[in-house]
Amino acid sequence: MHFELDPRAPTPPSEQLADQVRFAVAAERMAPGDRLPSVRALAAEVRVNPNTVSRAWRELEREGVLESRRGDGMFVAAKALAVCRKAAARVVAERLERAVLEACAAGLTNQEIETLVRAACAADLAPRPRKSA
């Protein structure tokens, strides 16, 4: 699992990381039992303070997405799939709706909006061979 932070995104780093895990589990790119990168390793990789990663992992543990094995590592929990499916669907739907309403407010026609959406879908599916880059 590869992580990436977008410094221009409106959401803070810790939330971006948490979302990426939630979405990966929801999309079954990660399965229960999978080990996550260590706090320190991931922090070094994405150039962030270890505390920031730790906070994300802690929140996910609170939600039941992750399980911590002290001295060993963090692992995707058994019930993670169910939890993440619900959470991801809710979050994604909300953000999508917000973006669409914004587009409407900006005067875009439904036609234009759907064109943009289709383009974005295509852009996502094309370049990614579904594993590591």
Place this chain on the structure above:
Amino acid sequence: MHFELDPRAPTPPSEQLADQVRFAVAAERMAPGDRLPSVRALAAEVRVNPNTVSRAWRELEREGVLESRRGDGMFVAAKALAVCRKAAARVVAERLERAVLEACAAGLTNQEIETLVRAACAADLAPRPRKSA
């Protein structure tokens, strides 16, 4: 022009206000010469500090969207339409794309995404009797 703040949105209040003006101009719900609500009045209406509104207006003036007439008020600038059309299109496209990519990452199919988008469009068009088609 009616303003509204969403406290749960990821973007700060001042940016929300600025966006609402940009989008209103882009969608021609506001035209050059129109007067904006006064800093203090709008601040009271949306329950925010006057400085927050002032900051939004100042940023819009910097972009050429608004013109300040000291002691009189803030007005939509002559070149506002052109500026806002570009800015709004860029911002909206970016946020829409971000939301769609997120949805893809969360495992939604293109089919599901388009359904959500259509629903959001419909939800927006229904309650609002669109000024200029």
Place this chain on the structure above:
DNA sequence: ATGGGTGTCCTACCCCGATAGGACACCCGT
């Protein structure tokens, strides 16, 4: 000229999230 409206600017304070650096408890291979 006056008073009330306008935008502008300034200083202080505060909250939240990220940063920095350290200390501790745990697990496991050696």
Place this chain on the structure above:
DNA sequence: ACGGGTGTCCTATCGGGGTAGGACACCCAT
């Protein structure tokens, strides 16, 4: 037993953005 990996916790500190309150300059109707 040891050492290096793991997560956890703690105390600062910093910075952005919003808040609070005030002071000022300007325009205009009265």
